[in-house]
Amino acid sequence: xxxxxxIIPEEAYLLGLITGRGHFFMDSFSIAIEFSHTNExxxxxxxxxxxxxxATDNKxxxxxxxxxECGHVLDSSVKKTYNQPLSTVESLKNVxxxxxxxxxxxxxxxxxxxxxxxxxxxxKNNKDKFKDITKFFSxxxxxxxxxxxxxxETATNEAKIxxxxxxxxxxxxxxxxxxxxxxxxxxxxxxxxxxxxxxxxHLPVEIDNFMRSQFNLPIHTIxxxxxxIRDGNLNDFYETNPTSWGREHQIKFFPEYYGDFKFRxxxxxxxxxxxxxxxxxxxxxxxxxxxxxxxxxxxxLKAYHPGENDLRIPESARRHFDAFWQINLAMGCxxxxxxxxxxxxxxxxxxxxxxxxxxxxxxxxxxxxIIRNELTENATNKKRPEKAPSTKRKTEKEMAEQAMYEPLTxxxxxxxxxxxxxxxxxFDTSAGNLNLFLKNRNRELLDVFDYCxxxxxxxxxxxxxxxxxxxxxxxxxITPLDLxxxxxxxxxCFVAQPIEAILISTKxxxxxxxxVLKARPDLLQYAEGRMIQLATLQNGKVNFINI
Amino acid sequence: MEKLTSLIFNYMDKNIFxxxxxxxxxxxxxxxxxxxxxxxSVLIPETSLAKMNxxxxxxxxxxxxxxxxxxxxxxxKNKKNSRLELVLLNRSTSALSLKELGEMNCYxxxxxxxxxxxxxxxxxxxxxxxxxxxDKIRQRVLSYGEGQDIxxxxxxxxxxxxxxxxxIPFSKKDFIVN
Numbered sequence: 135x136x137x138x139x140x141i142i143p144e145e146a147y148l149l150g151l152i153t154g155r156g157h158f159f160m161d162s163f164s165i166a167i168e169f170s171h172t173n174e175x176x177x178x179x180x181x182x183x184x185x186x187x188x189a190t191d192n193k194x195x196x197x198x199x200x201x202x203e204c205g206h207v208l209d210s211s212v213k214k215t216y217n218q219p220l221s222t223v224e225s226l227k228n229v230x231x232x233x234x235x236x237x238x239x240x241x242x243x244x245x246x247x248x249x250x251x252x253x254x255x256x257x258k259n260n261k262d263k264f265k266d267i268t269k270f271f272s273x274x275x276x277x278x279x280x281x282x283x284x285x286x287e288t289a290t291n292e293a294k295i296x297x298x299x300x301x302x303x304x305x306x307x308x309x310x311x312x313x314x315x316x317x318x319x320x321x322x323x324x325x326x327x328x329x330x331x332x333x334x335x336h337l338p339v340e341i342d343n344f345m346r347s348q349f350n351l352p353i354h355t356i357x358x359x360x361x362x363i364r365d366g367n368l369n370d371f372y373e374t375n376p377t378s379w380g381r382e383h384q385i386k387f388f389p390e391y392y393g394d395f396k397f398r399x400x401x402x403x404x405x406x407x408x409x410x411x412x413x414x415x416x417x418x419x420x421x422x423x424x425x426x427x428x429x430x431x432x433x434x435l436k437a438y439h440p441g442e443n444d445l446r447i448p449e450s451a452r453r454h455f456d457a458f459w460q461i462n463l464a465m466g467c468x469x470x471x472x473x474x475x476x477x478x479x480x481x482x483x484x485x486x487x488x489x490x491x492x493x494x495x496x497x498x499x500x501x502x503x504i505i506r507n508e509l510t511e512n513a514t515n516k517k518r519p520e521k522a523p524s525t526k527r528k529t530e531k532e533m534a535e536q537a538m539y540e541p542l543t544x545x546x547x548x549x550x551x552x553x554x555x556x557x558x559x560x561f562d563t564s565a566g567n568l569n570l571f572l573k574n575r576n577r578e579l580l581d582v583f584d585y586c587x588x589x590x591x592x593x594x595x596x597x598x599x600x601x602x603x604x605x606x607x608x609x610x611x612i613t614p615l616d617l618x619x620x621x622x623x624x625x626x627c628f629v630a631q632p633i634e635a636i637l638i639s640t641k642x643x644x645x646x647x648x649x650v651l652k653a654r655p656d657l658l659q660y661a662e663g664r665m666i667q668l669a670t671l672q673n674g675k676v677n678f679i680n681i
Numbered sequence: 682m683e684k685l686t687s688l689i690f691n692y693m694d695k696n697i698f699x700x701x702x703x704x705x706x707x708x709x710x711x712x713x714x715x716x717x718x719x720x721x722s723v724l725i726p727e728t729s730l731a732k733m734n735x736x737x738x739x740x741x742x743x744x745x746x747x748x749x750x751x752x753x754x755x756x757x758k759n760k761k762n763s764r765l766e767l768v769l770l771n772r773s774t775s776a777l778s779l780k781e782l783g784e785m786n787c788y789x790x791x792x793x794x795x796x797x798x799x800x801x802x803x804x805x806x807x808x809x810x811x812x813x814x815x816d817k818i819r820q821r822v823l824s825y826g827e828g829q830d831i832x833x834x835x836x837x838x839x840x841x842x843x844x845x846x847x848x849i850p851f852s853k854k855d856f857i858v859n
Contacts, residue, residue, distance in 0.1 A: 162816040168807075223846055243854075244846045245814075247776055247804030247835060254814055254851070567808065588815075590808035591779060617749050617787050625783025628821040629812055646731070646748035650791065653746050657787055660821075 141285060144237040146293035149270060149283055150300020151253075153337070154329075158275040163264045165255040168277075169226070169304060169399065170330075171218035172249055176401070178214040178408045179310045179325070182206050188313070188323040188412065200322045213310075214408070221401035222251045229398050230303070238263065276587070278333040282340045287348070294348050298395050301341070305329045306397065308405035312386065314354070318416035325409035326354060327392070328384040333573075335448045338383045339465045346469060351391050352423030355458060357384040361441035362455045368437055368513040379439075380446055388422065390414050425469055427459035427487045435502055437509035445577050454506070460484065531612060534640075535594070538610040538671055539564060542595045542638065545676050550597045550606055550634070560597040560606075567592055568630075591626045599633065606634035615643035615668060617650065620657065627660035635660065636676075638669045643679060651681045693774055693802050693838060699725055701841065702772050702800055703753045710755050710768060713856070718757040718766070726750050730792075741765050749788050757795060766795040773799070776806035782822050782831060789825040797831045804835035804847045813849055823850060832857065 141149070155168040180189040182199035184206045192198040192207060199206040223244060230253070231242045240263070241256035257264035268275075270283035286297055308327045316324040331337045338356050345351045357363060364379035365371055371378075389410035397403040428434075436456050443452055451464045463470040463484060477483035478492035485499065539562040550558035559579070563571045567590040572580035580586070582600050597606035607630070609623040615637055627635045651657060651668075658665040658681070668679040707723040714720065721737050730738055730747035737756045738744050755768030769792065771785055781799050789797035805813065813819045813833075823830040834857060835847025848854040 157811060157814070159815045162814070164814065164816075166811060166814045168811075243851045245805075245810060245849060245851070246846060247807070247810070250807045250810070251846075252810060252814070588812070590812065617791070618784050621784030621787040622780040623783070624786060625779030625781075625822065628783065628786070629779065629818050631821075644748075646729075646746075650746045650748060653743060654791060657790060 141289045141293045142237055143290075143292050143296040144234055145267075146286065146289060147296040147300040148234060148238065148255075148267070149286070150297040150302075151304050152267070152271065152300075153277065153280050153282055153297075154301045154304030154306075155277050155332075156271075156280065156304075157277065158268050158271070160268070160275060163256070163258045163261050165257070165264075165267065167253045167255070167304060169222045169246075169251040169253065170249065171222055171251070174219060174248055175215050175217055176405065177210075177310060178216070178405060179412060180208065180210075180213045181412075183208065183212075186415075187321045188416075190323075214404070216401035216404060218401050219246070219248055219251060222399055225399045225401075226251065226253055229400075233398070280334065281336060282344055286344075295394055298345075298349075299398065301329065302395060302397050303399050303402065305331060306402065308389065308397075308402055308409050310405075310409075314422075316418060316422070318413075318418045321416040323412070323416070324418055324422070325389060325412050326386045327389045327406060327409060328357075328386045331383040331385065333382075335383075335451060336465055338385050339462050339467045341385055342462065343468055345387070346425070349394070352387070352421040353425075354386045354388060354422050355424050356462060357386065358451075358458055358461045359383050360447060360451060360455065360461055361439035361444070362436050363458050363461070365439060365441070366436040368439060368510075369518075371439065371441070372513070372516070373518050377441060377444075379441055380444070388413060388418075390418075391421070424459060426473060427457065427470070429487045430456050430460075430485065432502070432505055435505045435509065437513045438506055444574070446574050456485070456502075456506075457487065459487065534612045535610055536564070538612070538638070538640065539595055541674055542608050542610060542671065542676070546595055546597045546606065546608055549676075550599060554599055554602070554604075554633075556599055556601045558597055558599050558606075560595055560608075562594070563596045564592065564594045568596060571596075586630070589630050591629055593623070593626050597634070602633070604633035605630055606636075607632045608636045608638055610671070611637070611639040612641065613639065614641045614647075615639045616647050617657075620647070620666065623666055624660055627664075627666065631661050631664070633664070635664070635666045636669050636678075637666055638671050638676065640671050642670060643668055648681065655681055693836075695772070695774055698772055698774060698802060698836070699752050701836070702770055705843065706753055706755055706768065706770055706798070709857075710757065714757060717761070718759055721756040721758055721765075723753065723755045723768075725752065726754050730754070737765055741767075747792060749791075751788065755796075767792050768796045768798070769794045770798040770800060773801045774803070775801065776803040777801045777809060777833065778806050779809055779812075779822065782809070782833070785831050786822065786825050789829070789831060793826065794829075797825065797829075798834060799831060800834045800836055800843075802836045802838055804844070805833055805849065810849075819850060 151167045157166045180197050182189045182204055185201050185204045187199050187201035189197040189199045189208055197208045197210055226244055239260050243254040246252045271280050274280050307330055312326045314324040314326055329341055342353045359381045361379040389406055390413045397406055438454055442454050451461050455461050474480045474483045477489035481495045482491045483489055543560045543562055546560035547558055569587050569589050572586055579598055593607040594610045595608035607626055611619050623635055623637050670677050703723055703725055710720045726733055729750045731745050751769040752772045753770035757766045769788055773781055777799055785797050785799050830850055832853050833849040835844040837844040843857060845858045848857050
């Protein structure tokens with residue numbers, strides 16, 4: 135911050151980057167910022183050389199003009215393509231880091247892979263700055279929990295713009311596919327850009343409200359990662375993936391209103407320019423803002439979805455919604471709250487969006503309920519295409535290993551509670567990362583084991599000792615244990631430092647492993663006084679092996 | 682089959698990648714260690730080190746317990762004390778996970794390797810990359826002895842070289858790419 139306590143533009147930009155995709159490493163006094171680019175290349179948009187209308191992918195390959203009176207077919211190669219990882223690294227090195235360096239004294243490093251680039255800002259030699267920055271987000275340390283720092287509300291306009299620029303560089307995406315079916319004066323299709331917000335449920339509304347209150351800008355919609363919004367008719371639930379709704383949130387806006395802002399990642403800015411130029415050329419005469427919200431009539435009601443009570447959804451939004459704006463209200467949108475306070479019946483407003491309506495709430499609720507139940511029944515009984523058999527068949531080895539998890543879970547619960555004389559729980563966590571297991575399936579445990587939030591590791595069975603907040607791991611194999619399997623469990627143990635770690639196989643360990651460990655028992659050590667134990671699971675019984 | 686799969690899924694054939702890394706390591710060791718060490722050989726082992734028919738390995742203490750096979754092996758001789766030293770390199774064509782790093786940690790500890798590398802055409806997985814940015818975790822995962830860290834590198838397929846921005850820990854970047 136500057137001496138008069140105002141946020142300077144470079145710092146505001148950094149706050150934007152952090153809000154979008156930042157992590158704090160409190161022990162290392164460093165900040166990591168993720169720049170995601172799932173696809174190596176993205177393609178721009180194409181216009182018909184004959185009439186200038188938008189040309190989009192044709193079923194038979196190539197592109198076809200959207201103008202019904204033209205219909206010209208053209209080659210896909212007319213689209214510009216952008217190399218995302220390359221432009222991200224170059225923009226970081228040549229533009230972003232030099233910009234940040236003008237006022238932030240730190241070591242900057244870049245790392246990453248084809249799908250993500252990470253900027254690491256090491257502030258070990260400037261700890262006061264690190265404290266200043268983390269204070270804006272305290273007590274949170276990662277982007278899935280961050281809020282927009284409240285200090286920005288009183289910042290200069292330049293700083294506010296830079297904050298949005300930072301937010302755009304990390305969480306903003308301009309893609310050709312996000313256009314809306316709208317007719318303009320000179321053509322068709324209205325391009326949209328979006329902020330992609332991952333696992334953070336309060337940020338979408340905060341961004342919406344920030345853009346309105348600070349810049350008076352419209353937002354088209356918020357596509358919440360909620361079952362009623364992403365899978366309103368339960369098609370995915372019954373046909374493909376029951377939890378397909380559990381994706382990121384997208385705050386969609388029209389680029390022509392964002393002329394004051396810029397991406398510093400060059401590929402994003404070039405895409406943004408293409409989309410903005412298209413919308414300006416086609417000319418649309420309304421803002422298509424979602425606020426004030428559309429009324430929810432009976433025809434807009436949605437079926438009940440089994441995922442509405444999923445633990446991934448925060449309590450305030452863990453229920454049924456018929457429209458996205460209702461989630462905005464549940465997540466604290468001040469504009470909707472203002473409208474609701476002026477409405478004749480606030481409860482009715484919450485389920486209909488009608489500020490004038492003043493009837494019997496329970497009667498309307500009951501009517502809506504009947505319709506929603508009908509929709510649910512129809513969706514459940516709807517004749518659907520037969521599911522194609524999954525091509526991802528589990529191998530025999532995977533199935534045999536999986537069969538070990540249940541007996542090992544029972545064993546581990548008993549073993550840990552007896553050994554440590556306190557209640558213990560053990561779970562099969564093999565299906566995903568430990569942090570997601572806690573977030574998605576066991577929120578109560580996550581409250582106790584909050585430090586596991588950063589553990590994106592996949593042990594087969596995890597034991598939890600709540601009193602001492604300790605973890606214990608089992609890695610199960612059906613092949614003779616060897617150095618390779620030991621190394622795998624060692625990797626997890628180095629990260630999470632469990633109180634116990636057991637490597638178990640249905641077979642006896644290889645003689646070569648025993649030979650190595652006799653000579654080098656230190657290879658089992660993963661922390662001071664903590665060693666991996668070897669065991670076999672035979673006839674349902676776990677037998678420890680003494681080296 | 683590997684070649685066919687790699688063509689379909691657009692990743693480098695493992696054998697081709699191993700050979701590229703062997704050439705890179707040979708060149709790297711000859712440049713970086715020519716003053717202090719004699720590079721005896723850089724090779725792609727066909728059996729575990731314990732079973733290798735290699736005179737240099739058989740002169741090393743405890744070699745019979747080295748029941749593993751790195752993808753590329755470098756053998757150096759220290760010019761000062763004639764001590765034989767190993768350089769281990771494992772490679773993967775998918776993003777590196779903790780499995781590969783933990784595995785290399787065991788091998789490097791066991792052999793007391795002079796250098797230990799893990800290389801991938803896809804760098805480190807996003808999950809592990811973030812974990813390795815935390816000093817304490819990175820030290821635990823990569824350190825295998827006093828001042829000795831596993832070096833993680835990504836391979837830039839377009840330019841056929843180590844990708845400068847992929848080296849972990851950052852402190853080894855200059856050593857590897859310059």
